Amino acid sequence: MKKIGIITSGGDSPGMNACLRAVVRAAVHFNMEVTGFYKGYEGLIDNDYVNLNTTSVSGIIQRGGTILKTARSKRFFTDEGQNKAAQHLKDHGIGGFVVIGGDGSFKGAIELSKKIDIPIIGCPGTIDNDLIGTDFTIGYDTAINTVVEAVDKIRDTAESHDRIFVIEVMGRDAGLIAIRSAIASGAEALLVPEMKNDIEVLIGKIKNWRTSKSSKIVIVAEGEQYGGAYKVAELIKKESPEFDVRVTVLGHIQRGGNPTCMERVNASLMGYNAVIALRNGRRNDMVGIINNKITFTPFEKSVKHIEQLDRNLLNMIEVLSS
Ligand code: F6P
Numbered sequence: 001m002k003k004i005g006i007i008t009s010g011g012d013s014p015g016m017n018a019c020l021r022a023v024v025r026a027a028v029h030f031n032m033e034v035t036g037f038y039k040g041y042e043g044l045i046d047n048d049y050v051n052l053n054t055t056s057v058s059g060i061i062q063r064g065g066t067i068l069k070t071a072r073s074k075r076f077f078t079d080e081g082q083n084k085a086a087q088h089l090k091d092h093g094i095g096g097f098v099v100i101g102g103d104g105s106f107k108g109a110i111e112l113s114k115k116i117d118i119p120i121i122g123c124p125g126t127i128d129n130d131l132i133g134t135d136f137t138i139g140y141d142t143a144i145n146t147v148v149e150a151v152d153k154i155r156d157t158a159e160s161h162d163r164i165f166v167i168e169v170m171g172r173d174a175g176l177i178a179i180r181s182a183i184a185s186g187a188e189a190l191l192v193p194e195m196k197n198d199i200e201v202l203i204g205k206i207k208n209w210r211t212s213k214s215s216k217i218v219i220v221a222e223g224e225q226y227g228g229a230y231k232v233a234e235l236i237k238k239e240s241p242e243f244d245v246r247v248t249v250l251g252h253i254q255r256g257g258n259p260t261c262m263e264r265v266n267a268s269l270m271g272y273n274a275v276i277a278l279r280n281g282r283r284n285d286m287v288g289i290i291n292n293k294i295t296f297t298p299f300e301k302s303v304k305h306i307e308q309l310d311r312n313l314l315n316m317i318e319v320l321s322s
Contacts, residue, residue, distance in 0.1 A: 005098070006098040009102075011143075041071070041081070121285060127140055130193065142259045151187065166248075168249075169181060207240065277296065
C-alpha cells in the first residue's frame, strides 16, 4: 500500500484533528503518502483534496473541529455520488482509506466498499458515544466535560434562586452524553431517548425531593420522547405552577473546544492503529478501545445503536440524587 486516503465525516467532534495527525504521521513513518479529502464524502465526490505530510498536521493535536472540514453528504446516498467518489479514489491510486466519523459515515463506508475494492478502516468520531465496539468515541470525553462545566455554572444560579433548571444536551438517538454528565454534575433527574420517561413520575419526584434541596437539575437528551427541554419545562409548569422553572439548551457548544487529554490519547491510538490495521490487511472494520485494548468491529455491527443504558449507572443516579 503506497497511498492512503482520509476523510472526517458527519458531525465534527473534538479529537478528530488528533486522530488525523496520528494517521498522517503513522502513514508517513511507514513510507505511505496521504491524501485528505475535504468535507467528508462531499470532497470525494468533488475531488476536493489536499496532500498531507508531517508538517500539514503540525499544531493541531490540541484543536477542536477538523482541519479537513466535514459534512453530512446527501449526494453520497446516490449511486451517482458513490460512483464518482470511487472513481476519484482510483484516479489517485489510493490503496487504503480511513474514515473518521460516526454511524452515518460508516454506513457510507459500507456503500463505498461495494463500489471499490480497497480496505477501509473507521475511527469512531462522534460526541454521542453511540457506536458498538468501543468504550469511548472520539469527542465524547470532551463533550461531557463541556456539559459538566456548564451545568456547574447553572447550578450556582439555580441554587441562588431556588429554581428548577431543565438542561438539554445533545443526543438525537442516544442518552450517553446525558447519563454521564448527569452523574458528574449531580443532576437530580434524567430524560433519555432509550427509556420511556414518565413525566408524572418526574413531577412526583420533584415534589418529593427534600425541602432543603434548593436547586434541581433535570438533564434532558435532545431526542427524548417529549420533544426536548422546552417541552419538558412546559409540562412541569403546567402540572406544578408553583415551581420556578428555567431552560438552558447547551447546543453546539458541546461539539467544540480543545480536546481533553484522554481524548487526544485515545484519538491518537485509534488513528495510529488504523494505519497498522491497513498495513496488516484489515478491511471494513472500525477500530475501538475496549478495556484499554485496541479492538476491531465490522462496520455492519458498529453502526447498530446501543439500545440499553447501563442499568447500574441509572440506579446509581436514583440513589445518589436523593
Ligand atoms: O451526531 C452528533 C450530533 O452532535 C448529535 O448529538 C446531534 O443530534 C447532531 O449531531 C446535530 O447535528 P447538526 O450539527 O448537523 O445539526
